[in-house]
Amino acid sequence: MLMLEKRPNPSRGWTIATPLLAVLLTMLFGGILFAALGKNPFETIRSIFFDPLFSEFAFYYRPQLLIKGAPLVLIAIGLSFGFRAGVWNIGAEGQYIMGALFGAGVGLAFYPMESWIVFPLMVIAGAVGGTLWAMIPGVLKVKFGTNEILVSLMLVYVAEQLLASMALGAMRNPEGMGFPGSRNLAQYPSAANLEIISGSGMHWGVVAAFIAVIFAYITLSRHIFGFQVRLSGLSPRAAAFAGVNPARLVLVCLGISGALAGLAGMFEVAGPAGQVSIDFNVGYGFTAIIVAFLGRLHPVGILLAGGLMALTYIGGEIAQSNLGLPGAAIQLLQGMLLFFLLAVDVLTNYRIRLRIMEQT
């Protein structure tokens, strides 16, 4: 019979192989699902995973991958610090909104002045906005021992209400004929987060995401703080003996994830989205949680996972529009990806043994 035997150490080989296996399994079962829906499974899988990269119109889709992937990677990198240390920030979506509001607020306050200083100030404001919002669950946890999962999640809904209020009130475009939504920052040169090279998709948020990956890699592997983060996740008691201040660790982890989520929101509102609108947020903060785990909380893994997630979004739209696939099937596919990843994870920590029962 088959037996699971715990490995003394997680297998290095499987750590790398399981995400690939999960993708293959998703393709396989996704294909079966699409076939059941009456679509050609090979064509559908090709549309989702290959067309954005290699089709006739890839010149358009490749930059879109960067635009869609950058906020996911940026937020997920921030979350990975906390997740490694056992600090569960589920409210990145709220911090993303606050970063956008702070950033856009600064930009709109300067309108229509043209100066090089506007954009850098917006970047700082975005990071500050996200950090402040993340500090609420942080301080409450440190001072009163509240649960950061609940507080940060609930604050998402508060941030959404604030966003609506801003889009309808304080930040509403005075020339918008009474319709909700702010001025379009993408049309205000000093505040616009435009592509650095036209047509490349490379806006400042993408640059920030790459920098965050490098920064996180170095911090986690070479810096004492990275060691403290990893130690706290593995064994809080050992961490305490090693002199880790748990309160400070909570605040720093939430601060980093808040700042990066805030930056992602700010780059989005000043660029691809352009304006503060009631439904500005589309769930990047929540999807980033999946990206963080898909990438094994490792910076390079997160980069690849963010790219893969962006691929399923964009490929999913292609499959919808070209093959008439229902939108829910794409969400199912994304869910499958996470499911298989968690399921095959067992191979990393356990060995499968075939054993013959001995008769007595």
Added chain:
Amino acid sequence: MVASLGMPALAQDKTKVGFVFVGPVGDGGWTYEHNQGRLALEAEFGDAVETVFVESVPEGPDAERVMTQMALGGADLIFTTSFGYMDQTMNIAAKFPDVKFEHATGFKRADNVSTYSARFYEGRAVQGHIAGSMTKSNIVGYIGSFPIPEVIRGINSAYLHAKKVNPDVEFKIVWAYTWFDPAKEAEAATVLIEQGADVILQHTDSTAPQAAAQAAGNVITFGQASDMAEFGPTPRVSSIIDNWAPYYIARTKAVMDGTWTSTDTWDGIGAGMVGIGEITDAVPAEVKASAEALRDQIAAGDYHPFIGPINKQDGSAWLADGETADDGTLAGMNFYVEGIVGDIPQ
């Protein structure tokens, strides 16, 4: 010579029509009816058209990508069916001058961008009339989606006509900040019912409020965007039905004939773009008769739902006796009429 050689090739080309939907096609309301229009288009032209659609597209950068994808994929005409797609439609239309765009409920146009909407407020007048006549608690609950002119117009129209038949009527308005979210809509309906509302009007797209009313009992509702007849004869006593099929067929025909131009269409009950779903027997016969009379008057153009005297909420005069609202004011309506309690969220 060249032209005559080119013609047959063109004629063989299918006209490709794209649709960008804000909700799922199975929402049973707004997107469902747009999709019905799409299916009618296919039925009308058969092999001469090919339609494509993407559902549940968020109103942001994702919408731009979906439109671009359709344009790159060879679409000749693209319908973007939610207010929030306005700037995105304008951006992409500028990049693809040969593709025609039609944006629903917006106000920005270009040489290749038309706008179209329906005068839902005409239907709201009939709804308000029935609501005002039927309520026993004199409290009418209203589930608003977003506080945009489209929705505020509906609230005002319904309120004015409820008030006309029932001076004691009071509107309680809840903002859901979504077009489609069954959980939120059901919650809003439940809250309103708990506050004493026995009529629920909705400007959101799912059937969840209907189900909530059914569970509560003794509460009536109206189908929104789609007939929602499966909830009749109560709670659903009537409905506003969007009928986009004739418009979609006419505009596609115009693209085929090469006669398409940028226009602004705003049709109501008279043109058939807004339909009033069957009024069920749960409504007393005399109320049903007067509601149908109101509908017919509006359809014939004999009556305008916004006819003076009407004051704004703050008591200032808006329309003088006998004066009717102009389309410009209606299109940008950002105030409540006198008598409605509460503020438009700011």
